[in-house]
Amino acid sequence: DSGVTQTPKHLITATGQRVTLRCSPRSGDLSVYWYQQSLDQGLQFLIQYYNGEERAKGNILERFSAQQFPDLHSELNLSSLELGDSALYFCASSVGTGGMYEQYFGPGTRLTVT
Amino acid sequence: AQSVTQLDSQVPVFEEAPVELRCNYSSSVSVYLFWYVQYPNQGLQLLLKYLSGSTLVKGINGFEAEFNKSQTSFHLRKPSVHISDTAEYFCAVSPNFGNEKLTFGTGTRLTIIP
Numbered sequence: 167d168s169g170v171t172q173t174p175k176h177l178i179t180a181t182g183q184r185v186t187l188r189c190s191p192r193s194g195d196l197s198v199y200w201y202q203q204s205l206d207q208g209l210q211f212l213i214q215y216y217n218g219e220e221r222a223k224g225n226i227l228e229r230f231s232a233q234q235f236p237d238l239h240s241e242l243n244l245s246s247l248e249l250g251d252s253a254l255y256f257c258a259s260s261v262g263t264g265g266m267y268e269q270y271f272g273p274g275t276r277l278t279v280t
Numbered sequence: 281a282q283s284v285t286q287l288d289s290q291v292p293v294f295e296e297a298p299v300e301l302r303c304n305y306s307s308s309v310s311v312y313l314f315w316y317v318q319y320p321n322q323g324l325q326l327l328l329k330y331l332s333g334s335t336l337v338k339g340i341n342g343f344e345a346e347f348n349k350s351q352t353s354f355h356l357r358k359p360s361v362h363i364s365d366t367a368e369y370f371c372a373v374s375p376n377f378g379n380e381k382l383t384f385g386t387g388t389r390l391t392i393i394p
Contacts, residue, residue: 265374
């Protein structure tokens with residue numbers, strides 16, 4: 167158990183819908199990262215927040231957005247869903263911001279768009 | 281930008297035999313290097329990391345990796361594998377300053393044959 171929690175574990179929804187994925191980082195961690203894992207794209211970094219502020223952006227679609235709240239939990243919002251958005255979405259957290267800090271990964275949310 | 285190449289998508293190995301999983305990276309700046317393991321239906325767990333110093337890095341579960349700057353490689357090794365090592369292994373890189381996002385390779389599925 168990494169200490170990072172993600173809800174829900176599974177999500178099945180239809181094309182065009184909007185969903186919200188939630189992540190609670192390890193106690194004391196200020197950074198939250200979101201990754202997407204799919205068969206065709208592999209593991210891709212989406213976005214990072216550090217202490218409530220957006221820190222880095224990766225291959226995140228405009229239909230996707232995220233935020234980190236004052237209690238440091240984070241939400242990833244996916245809208246106008248397409249079949250290709252079906253993937254495993256991971257959240258990770260680390261105590262600081264910088265490559266030397268280990269990222270601890272949650273168990274993931276499996277999103278299926280039908 | 282950084283990129284990671286994992287040359288083998290699948291590696292079958294007999295139990296108690298040695299294994300090497302290959303990883304090559306490309307980067308115009310100095311990097312940190314990581315190996316993560318993903319067991320079925322679980323998130324990623326850090327096996328080991330290279331930040332600086334000794335090029336031979338030891339990790340959990342008996343794994344080790346060697347950083348070779350001239351060959352831009354970071355191969356993962358274990359002298360004797362166990363059934364429980366069956367998993368997907370990901371090599372990752374991040375720049376050692378600035379944007380610290382992880383860039384992952386496509387993964388190597390290690391299958392242990394009894």
